[in-house]
Amino acid sequence: MRIDTRDMVSVTELGRDLSRRINDASDGRTVVVLKNNQPAAALVSPAEMERLQVLDEREDDLRLLALAVVRMTTDTGTRVDLDDLATELGFDLDALDDHDD
Template sequence: MNINTDDLVSVTEANSSLSRLLNEAHEGRSKLVMRNNKPLAAIVSPQDAARLQRLDELEDDLRLLALALARTITDDGARHSLHDVAAEFGIDPADLDED
């Protein structure tokens, strides 16, 4: 999503022409609302919002895939039983509550 300088609007302008800005966003022209020359919010179409949400989901999936790949590459195959791990930490498995 590209926003050029013509698509920057002040909060004051957004308040006075919200209907027009919403119609333009619906037509695919996103607006970036500025307060004190800093981005405050974006007015985007539902399609753009859905696309951004999907990109966030894909980013999360990619992060998990990278983690899984790193773990697969570094896995030495060693496995430990619950009993061994509990003993290592001085815990009696019989004391573990199954709540």
């Protein structure tokens, strides 16, 4: 996403011109707010905010799908009992249960 430099505004300027900048954002223009000459925030329309939220959800879904595909393709079918694993690692599960009380 490219931001027009005309859509960059300092915090001070934003305070003087808030109504116009909110109108710009509601019209679909992203307004980048600078603090100490660094991007600090952005004003976006509700539609853009919703679009970004949908993209975040899709990104999470794709990450989970990729993890599932990796697990499905690398699964050997071997399963290990928790008690056997604890014994192999030197843990006493009964002692761990007593510690939780």
